[in-house]
Amino acid sequence: MREHIQEVIGTLEKDYDIKILYACESGSRAWGFPSKDSDYDVRFIYIHKRNWYLSIDQGRDVIEVPSGDSISIPIDPLLDVSGWELTKALRLFRKSNPPLLEWLRSSIVYYQSFSTIDKMRILDEQIFSPTSCLYHYLNMAKGNFREYLQGEEVKIKKYFYVLRPILAAKWIEQYNTIPPIEFHSLVEKIIPAGSLRKEVDTLLKRKIAGEELKLEPRIEVINQYLQKEIEYLEWFVKGLNSEISDPTEMLNQVFRGTLDEVWGRV
Known part of the structure; x- marks a missing residue:
């Protein structure tokens, strides 16, 4: 190719x-x-x-x-x-x-x-500009979260449409630099070891294996994390003033x- x-x-x-x-x-x-x-x-x-x-x-x-x-x-x-x-x-x-x-x-x-x-x-x-970039990723995450992850069942790949922009926004919040493009680099730095990390790692393996089109019950630990971070980042970005x-x-x-x-x- x-x-x-x-x-x-x-x-x-x-x-x-x-x-x-x-x-x-x-x-x-x-x-x-x-x-x-x-x-x-x-x-x-x-x-x-x-x-x-x-x-x-x-x-x-x-x-x-x-x-x-x-x-x-x-x-x-x-x-x-x-x-x-x-x-x-x-x-x-x-x-x-x-x-x-x-x-x-x-x-x-x-x-x-x-x-x-x-x-x-x-x-x-x-x-x-940390402010404009953070707004971009936050708005992307919010829109995709509302559209794809509110049902009782969701498609696996839709989680990445929200996880990746949220982790990029968290990178900007924590490091004040341009976030890396690779998803695994964001995960390693932003999500600590624990139940959430295990679910995300499992989700990634399944996505790469081609299970992205399957409908199944939403993963509550990930949904709760995303909801919490969206609310936090909405508050955080209002205080940014990067000229x-x-x-x-x-x-x-x-x-x-x-x-x-x-x-x-x-």
Whole structure:
């Protein structure tokens, strides 16, 4: 699959007349709990040629395959590919966008070219906003908790839609840094040994074994933990006041430097 993904990356560059700077895995495979039929969620950052940025109508800043676009080679049905244009990515980076920060920390990198991503990784702790990231993870957890875990029976995989954002939010609360992308790293640092940890470890093994679609009685020790942490984090985040200096000019320099590096100086 890696070879096919890299072939798709090369085809995207040709079909859209762009340069891809970075491509990584962003879904359950990057989080460390794929099942045998998990999709490959490939996310990438790309840059157009200089004249695209000098037009009054720049057009779309997202490429999505296969849902929104088509390319000149067949796509594996397990492959979900989407990318952000660089200035869009940098604007989201300025806002400390958690999905983008996770991309930069993915342990599964399919492609990287030029120096842009390394520069962003150097800057990410400077632009990191604990408040906005914690709100993002908390709101994700709350929505998924209401939608998936309130019935008498639940699907196993839905627990991870709530556990992972809760643990990421707890990481920010405890360490005030960008949380790791791998689920096991969050579990090891956040959940101490005991009944809850045993249930989560068992759940993880079953998820990886492919039992994620099974309906069964909800696990009360996990539900109680999630409810308690949601209530606590809602209180905690209200007291956060993390101000960071405006990184816009630094990010402008990253963008301009990338244009020169990729396409050459004018």
